[in-house]
Amino acid sequence: MPDLDTHIITALLERADALLERLATHMPAPPPAPDWGAHAFRWRAPVGTTPGWLEPVHRPHALRLADLCCIDAQRDEIDRNTRQFLAGGGANNVLLSGARGTGKSSLIKALFNTYRAQGLRLIEVDKDELKDLPRILTLLEGRDERFILYCDDLSFEAGEGSYKALKAALDGSISAPPDNVLIYATSNRRHLLPEFQRENRETHLQDGEIHHGEGVEEKISLSDRFGLWLSFQPFSQGQYLSVCRHWLTQLGARSASGADMERAALQWALRRGSRSGRTAYQFARDRAGRERLGSG
Numbered sequence: 001m002p003d004l005d006t007h008i009i010t011a012l013l014e015r016a017d018a019l020l021e022r023l024a025t026h027m028p029a030p031p032p033a034p035d036w037g038a039h040a041f042r043w044r045a046p047v048g049t050t051p052g053w054l055e056p057v058h059r060p061h062a063l064r065l066a067d068l069c070c071i072d073a074q075r076d077e078i079d080r081n082t083r084q085f086l087a088g089g090g091a092n093n094v095l096l097s098g099a100r101g102t103g104k105s106s107l108i109k110a111l112f113n114t115y116r117a118q119g120l121r122l123i124e125v126d127k128d129e130l131k132d133l134p135r136i137l138t139l140l141e142g143r144d145e146r147f148i149l150y151c152d153d154l155s156f157e158a159g160e161g162s163y164k165a166l167k168a169a170l171d172g173s174i175s176a177p178p179d180n181v182l183i184y185a186t187s188n189r190r191h192l193l194p195e196f197q198r199e200n201r202e203t204h205l206q207d208g209e210i211h212h213g214e215g216v217e218e219k220i221s222l223s224d225r226f227g228l229w230l231s232f233q234p235f236s237q238g239q240y241l242s243v244c245r246h247w248l249t250q251l252g253a254r255s256a257s258g259a260d261m262e263r264a265a266l267q268w269a270l271r272r273g274s275r276s277g278r279t280a281y282q283f284a285r286d287r288a289g290r291e292r293l294g295s296g
Contacts, residue, residue, distance in 0.1 A: 032053050032055075034053070034054040034056075034139065035054075035056040036143070036145075037056075038056030038057065038058060039060070039112075039116045039120075039121055039122070040056070040057040040060040040112065040116075040121070040122045040123075040124075041054040041055060041056055041057060041121070041122070041123045041124070042054075042055045042057055042123070042124045043055075043123060043124065043125045043126070043129050043132060043136060045126075045128070045129050045132070046132075051135070052129065052132045052135060052136075054123065054136075054139065057124075060109065060112065060113070060122070061106075061109045061113075062113060063106050063109045063110040063113060064110055064113060064114070065079065065107075065110045065111070065114055067106075067110065067246070067247075067250065068103050068106060068107055068110055068277075069239070069242055069243045069246050069277070070235060070239040070242060070243060070277070071102065071103045071107065071232065071277075074096070074103075074107065074230045074231075074232060075107060077228065077230060078094055078096070078107060078108075078111065078184075078228070078230060079111065079114075081094060081228055082111050082115060082120070082148075083115075085146055085182055086115060086118055086119065086120060086146055088179075091182060092182070092226070092227025092228040093170055093182050093183040093184070093185075093225070093226045093227055093228070094182070094183075094184045094185070094226060094227075094228045094229075094230060095185050095186075095187065095223055095226035095228070095229050095230070096108070096184070096185070096186045096187070096230045096232065097186070097187045097188065097189065097223075097229070097230070097231060097232070098188070098231045098232030098233060099188075099232055099233060099234040099235075099276065100188055100274070100276065100278070101274060101276030101277055101278030101279060102232040102233070102234070102235065102276055102277055102278075103232065103277045104186040104230075104232055105150075105152050105153075105186050106277070108122070108148070108150055108184050108186070109122075111148075112148065119144065119145050119146050120145075120146050120147075120148065121145045121146065121147045121148070122147075122148050122150055123136070123140075123147055123148070123149050123150065124150045124151075124152065125149050125150065125151055126151075127151060127153075127154055127155075127156070130151070130163070130165045130166050130169075131165050132165075133149075133165045133166065133168075133169045134165070134168075134169075136149070137169065137177060137178055137181060140178055140180060140181050141178040141180070141181075142178075142180075143180060144180075145180065146180050146181075146182075147180055147181045147182075148181075148182050148183075148184050149181060149182070149183045149184070150184055150185075151166075151183065151184075151185040151186070152185075152186050153186060153187065153188070154185045154186065154187045155187050155188065155189050156222075163222055166183075166222070167221070167222055167225060169183065170183060170222075170225035170226065171225045183226075185226070234275065234276070235275045235276055235277065235280075236275075237266070237275060239275075240265070240269060240275035240276070240279070240280055241262055241265055241266075241280075243277050243280035243281070244261070244262075244265045244280040244283055244284055245257055245261075246280075247280060247281050247283075247284035247285075248261070248284045248287060248288065250284075251284055251285065251288040252288060253284065253287055253288040253291055254291055255287070255291070261287070264283075264287065265280070265283050268282075268283040268286070269283070
């Protein structure tokens with residue numbers, strides 16, 4: 001009889017082991033542990049059953065604040081805000097909006113390079129992954145470093161709900177955001193959501209005050225949660241040429257000034273349909289490369 005009991009127990013244990021093995025194949029794999037020795041990261045979305053994780057970026061863009069021309073006022077404002085953040089003082093989430101190619105994202109990258117030695121860290125979060133903000137904030141809370149969550153080219157389409165996670169993280173949740181985290185976002189739209197003419201018809205006067213309709217209020221309420229707004233305007237011709245000269249000098253071009261350079265730079269901008277800092281940098285790279293090829 002004892003032998004029979006032992007046989008039954010052994011069979012049950014084998015069946016339990018087989019069941020556990022089958023269950024293990026459906027359990028989420030643990031995400032890679034964050035490499036806190038890195039200074040820049042990308043948030044990677046969950047893959048299969050594996051939760052999202054922080055992927056280190058070992059070669060971030062080596063931009064400097066000195067490389068950003070013609071946006072001195074915006075640079076000084078966000079630089080002051082970032083220094084306040086690093087000092088543990090009051091600092092705001094920042095929305096950088098306006099014309100494309102005028103240095104919005106470059107400014108954030110340059111700030112990171114300037115202050116990374118003082119404990120500043122940069123985490124790039126794609127718009128589609130904003131739903132993971134609660135998990136990201138949990139990972140960062142309590143750490144000694146100071147983190148900027150960087151959302152580039154942020155905008156939402158009508159009916160898209162992922163912006164609600166951003167609203168909650170900015171200023172709309174029952175739990176306070178960590179003191180060591182700020183959100184810096186860039187966008188071509190001031191209010192981050194598309195604006196339609198029909199929504200303006202809902203605006204009305206009440207006791208001499210302008211009251212927006214619900215559609216407009218919903219759009220304003222998101223951008224309103226950023227404490228600091230920085231606007232970027234299209235470059236004038238003079239500003240564009242100034243940026244061209246800067247990058248030609250930085251890239252070692254022989255012809256960094258003169259009428260021929262200016263004519264070529266303006267023709268380049270005309271073909272691209274844009275006089276922006278990005279266009280100026282692309283022109284300078286092309287011209288410096290042509291010079292090297294011609295002298296090779």
